[in-house]
Amino acid sequence: MAKYNLGFLGGFVLTLKQVLEPRVTTQYPKVKRPKPPRLHGRHVLNRYEDGMEKCIGCELCAAVCPADCIYVRGLDNPADHPVSPGERYGFVYEINYLRCIHCDLCVEACPTEAITESKMFEFSFTSRADAIYTRKELVVDDEGKPQRLPWEDWREGEDRHTSGWMRATSPSGSKDYEGTVQWSGELGYGLRPAEGGQNEARRDDAATGNISIRHVNRDKIPARFGGRVR
Amino acid sequence: MGGLGDPLFNNGLDVGGFVILLVRVLVGFGALLISVVLMIWFERKVISDMQNRIGPNRAGPFGLLQTFADGTKLIFKEDLLPERADRFVYKLAPFLAVLPAFAIFTVVPIGGVVDLAHHVVELQIADPPIGILLVLAFSSIAVYGVMLAGWSSGSKYPLLGSVRASAQMISYEAAMGLAVVTVILESHGLSTRAIVESQATAWYHWNVLRLGVVPAAMFFIAMTAELNRPPFDLAEGESELGGGFHTEYSAFRFATFYLAEFMNTVTFSAIMVTLFFGGPDGPGFHIPHVYWLFPILWFIGKTVVFCYIQVWIRAALPRLRYDQLMDLGWKWLIPLSLAWMLVVAGALEGVAWMFGVIGGCLLLALVLWRAAVVSKQRRIDRGEGLPLGRPFLLPPVPPQPPGPPAAGRPLEHLAAGAQARAAGAAELRRVESPGKVGG
Numbered sequence: 001m002a003k004y005n006l007g008f009l010g011g012f013v014l015t016l017k018q019v020l021e022p023r024v025t026t027q028y029p030k031v032k033r034p035k036p037p038r039l040h041g042r043h044v045l046n047r048y049e050d051g052m053e054k055c056i057g058c059e060l061c062a063a064v065c066p067a068d069c070i071y072v073r074g075l076d077n078p079a080d081h082p083v084s085p086g087e088r089y090g091f092v093y094e095i096n097y098l099r100c101i102h103c104d105l106c107v108e109a110c111p112t113e114a115i116t117e118s119k120m121f122e123f124s125f126t127s128r129a130d131a132i133y134t135r136k137e138l139v140v141d142d143e144g145k146p147q148r149l150p151w152e153d154w155r156e157g158e159d160r161h162t163s164g165w166m167r168a169t170s171p172s173g174s175k176d177y178e179g180t181v182q183w184s185g186e187l188g189y190g191l192r193p194a195e196g197g198q199n200e201a202r203r204d205d206a207a208t209g210n211i212s213i214r215h216v217n218r219d220k221i222p223a224r225f226g227g228r229v230r
Numbered sequence: 231m232g233g234l235g236d237p238l239f240n241n242g243l244d245v246g247g248f249v250i251l252l253v254r255v256l257v258g259f260g261a262l263l264i265s266v267v268l269m270i271w272f273e274r275k276v277i278s279d280m281q282n283r284i285g286p287n288r289a290g291p292f293g294l295l296q297t298f299a300d301g302t303k304l305i306f307k308e309d310l311l312p313e314r315a316d317r318f319v320y321k322l323a324p325f326l327a328v329l330p331a332f333a334i335f336t337v338v339p340i341g342g343v344v345d346l347a348h349h350v351v352e353l354q355i356a357d358p359p360i361g362i363l364l365v366l367a368f369s370s371i372a373v374y375g376v377m378l379a380g381w382s383s384g385s386k387y388p389l390l391g392s393v394r395a396s397a398q399m400i401s402y403e404a405a406m407g408l409a410v411v412t413v414i415l416e417s418h419g420l421s422t423r424a425i426v427e428s429q430a431t432a433w434y435h436w437n438v439l440r441l442g443v444v445p446a447a448m449f450f451i452a453m454t455a456e457l458n459r460p461p462f463d464l465a466e467g468e469s470e471l472g473g474g475f476h477t478e479y480s481a482f483r484f485a486t487f488y489l490a491e492f493m494n495t496v497t498f499s500a501i502m503v504t505l506f507f508g509g510p511d512g513p514g515f516h517i518p519h520v521y522w523l524f525p526i527l528w529f530i531g532k533t534v535v536f537c538y539i540q541v542w543i544r545a546a547l548p549r550l551r552y553d554q555l556m557d558l559g560w561k562w563l564i565p566l567s568l569a570w571m572l573v574v575a576g577a578l579e580g581v582a583w584m585f586g587v588i589g590g591c592l593l594l595a596l597v598l599w600r601a602a603v604v605s606k607q608r609r610i611d612r613g614e615g616l617p618l619g620r621p622f623l624l625p626p627v628p629p630q631p632p633g634p635p636a637a638g639r640p641l642e643h644l645a646a647g648a649q650a651r652a653a654g655a656a657e658l659r660r661v662e663s664p665g666k667v668g669g
Contacts, residue, residue: 011546015280025284 021222022229037161037195040102041121043095044146044162045138046114047187053083053139054114054184055090061106061115069099070106090114093135098128113183116163118146122153144188162186167195236357237343237350246347258355262335266493267297272534273492273541280545304485312478314384323382324479324486327375330368331493337361337422338500339509341526352423353510353526361422362414365501366407369456373399375490376458376465380475391474395465398555399456405563406452409445412567412574413437413505426509438506441574446506448567450536453498455559458491459540461547464555499536500529507532569595610655 026033035041046054057074075091083089106115115138125131130151141147145159167183178194185191221227238247271286271294278285286293311320341353358364373396380392414420416437417428429435438446455462466474476487503509512532514524550558569591576587 008547011548012542015542015545018282019279021282023284024282027284 024221032155035119035158037119039119039121040104040117041119042097042117042123042146042152043100043106043115043133043138044118044140045090045093045135046116046162047140047144048085049185049187049190051142051187052085053089054112055093056084056086056112056114057088057090058111060109060111064105064109066103066105067099067101069096070094071096086112090135093138095133095138096131097123097125097133098131113163118162119158120146120152120154123149123151125151140187142187144186163192167192236352238352240350247349250346250349250351254351254355258336258340259332261340262332262493262496265496266489268294269492269496269537270297270488272537273495273544276538276541277545280542301485304488305482307481309481309483310478312384315478316382316384319378319382320478321483323375323379324483324490325375326378327372328486328490328493330372330375331490331497333368334365335493335497335500337364338497338504339423339426340500340529341510342522344522353522354423357421357423360420362410362420362425362505365422366403366410369406369498370399370403372456372490372494375487376475379479379487380465383475383478385478387471387473388475388477391465391467391471391477394471394552395458395475398458398462398464398559401556401559402452402455402462402563405448405559405567406456408564408567408571409449409452410505412441412445412571415571415574415578416440422504422509426504426511429508430511433508433511436506436508436511441506442570444570445567445574446502448563448570449505450502450539451558452563453502454540454543455555457494457498459495460544461550462555463549464552467549495537495540496533499533499540502536503529503532565595 048054055072057072059072059074062070062072071092071094072090073092074088077083077087077089102117102121104117107117137147137149139147140162146154146162148154148159163183163186181191181194183192218227219229222229238250243251274296275285275293286296289295289299311317336355337358339352339354339357343350343352345351376395376399377392380388380390380395383389413425417425419425419428425437429437429440433439458465463474465471466476468474471477476484479487510525510529512525512528514521514528572587572591573584576583576585
């Protein structure tokens with residue numbers, strides 16, 4: 001009679017027990033879960049501490065982009081008021097967000113850390129033209145923060161971490177350089193500290209704002225799954 | 231209670247009686263619509279509780295207005311009519327689905343009897359002398375809504391869904407009817423009011439205890455199947471049939487099906503309460519002017535309990551396979567409810583009759599069991615196919631000769647297949663009865 005076993009009755013007990021368990025829902029539009037520092041979101045074009053743009057118009061990002069969503073044209077810096085410290089600067093810089101897959105390959109390719117990704121992915125548009133961000137929208141403002149466009153949902157503190165991936169990874173993949181600062185300063189922030197990588201000894205989460213979702217949400221996770229709720 | 235049917239009409243119908251009748255219909259209609267809105271909200275909230283979620287909470291307090299938001303959205307969506315649909319039947323089907331749900335609720339007694347403007351008024355919309363037969367008849371008509379919806383869509387998946395639905399409802403209708411017959415035997419009346427009054431005065435007079443728990447359980451299972459609710463919702467199995475019979479429906483016509491489904495849930499919970507749990511029966515207080523409120527509260531409370539159980543079942547049980555569904559209906563529910571009906575009939579006649587009927591049923595069950603075992607064994611002995619109930623143990627596939635089959639080869643294949651099947655059957659018999667050797 002194994003065909004007619006009564007194991008299904010366990011389902012009733014299980015479902016009734018769940019009523020007493022804590023809810024896992026985050027009230028999304030009101031409350032956002034904190035985002036990890038390496039999350040890939042909308043791009044920004046960074047500037048040096050003196051206000052100069054980092055982009056030198058080399059088009060490496062456009063070359064490496066697998067989705068063909070970046071269009072760059074470089075131009076010689078005007079002698080009287082140079083835009084970037086190098087020979088050339090990004091005269092045209094466009095990213096089509098209907099194509100971008102946020103793979104961060106442009107960030108890896110960039111030789112001057114000019115393009116990085118912010119944590120903000122919550123943006124939508126009502127026309128195709130709005131989907132193409134130009135240099136005007138991508139360059140950080142005078143305080144070094146990303147511009148908040150009307151159709152983007154920025155929350156408090158979300159515009160602070162714009163270069164997590166770069167600062168969490170050691171150049172050329174050598175672990176000896178992990179945690180060593182090897183990047184230029186940024187407008188508004190100066191020389192940022194390294195993010196914690198896999199090396200537990202070298203990470204300083206308080207300084208870099210590194211967070212773990214499991215840590216942040218532990219008040220909602222039952223103890224037997226590694227949370228705090230009993 | 232003298233006479234047949236509604237006491238409102240005992241002295242003919244006057245203006246006061248007509249107004250009361252009109253008010254009853256309007257109040258009943260409104261109450262049912264509101265209860266459906268609340269039921270949809272209730273189901274979503276309860277099931278989210280059981281899945282560690284919060285459920286709808288954006289529209290109105292506790293998300294109570296979510297149903298209105300969804301309904302408004304559905305009304306303003308485009309109402310598509312498939313090109314190959316049978317236009318008239320396609321438009322008719324949603325109403326055929328929703329109408330029986332309304333009609334069944336009319337005979338449910340939701341309260342006691344009150345005196346209103348010199349009229350004796352029963353707190354239910356109608357009290358026909360054949361009340362419970364009306365329930366069975368309309369629940370059968372509800373099948374037409376589903377069946378015609380699938381048939382008229384001009385699409386194969388809805389058709390498959392509707393065929394499943396009609397086969398399922400026919401299978402469970404019998405068990406449901408037999409469970410109702412036990413109630414009729416005990417209550418000596420077809421009128422729902424008579425059934426409720428025969429259970430009044432004490433909880434141990436409720437039919438669920440008087441008849442043994444079996445008919446109530448049978449009715450509940452059969453009713454869940456009749457409603458196409460989980461775990462019996464094969465008619466809309468998303469994984470196999472898209473959305474089942476309402477795949478092609480959109481906008482307001484889809485909303486109508488949705489409404490009918492939840493209205494049926496409420497209505498049949500109410501019927502369950504009426505038949506087996508004493509309806510509005512329960513202890514009350516003799517407070518003037520509001521004494522009539524307590525039976526209504528009891529009725530609502532009991533109905534909510536059964537709505538909760540329906541949702542609980544949906545959360546707890548996975549959908550049945552089609553053969554399991556048919557097994558449960560034909561091999562368990564129908565024989566058991568038939569036997570129980572005979573036992574109840576015998577018990578009403580006398581103790582000797584009762585034990586006689588029980589003995590007879592057991593004997594018959596034994597004979598049937600033996601017949602099934604013997605026929606199964608004979609089938610195995612003859613090597614005819616595979617024994618039922620073991621569909622997964624297949625005989626080994628004969629080795630395929632290389633190259634394209636020459637003329638005459640196919641017959642060899644068949645012979646090899648038959649040999650292999652016989653060998654498989656012998657192996658199976660050896661496995662099933664290790665005592666016997668060879669064959």
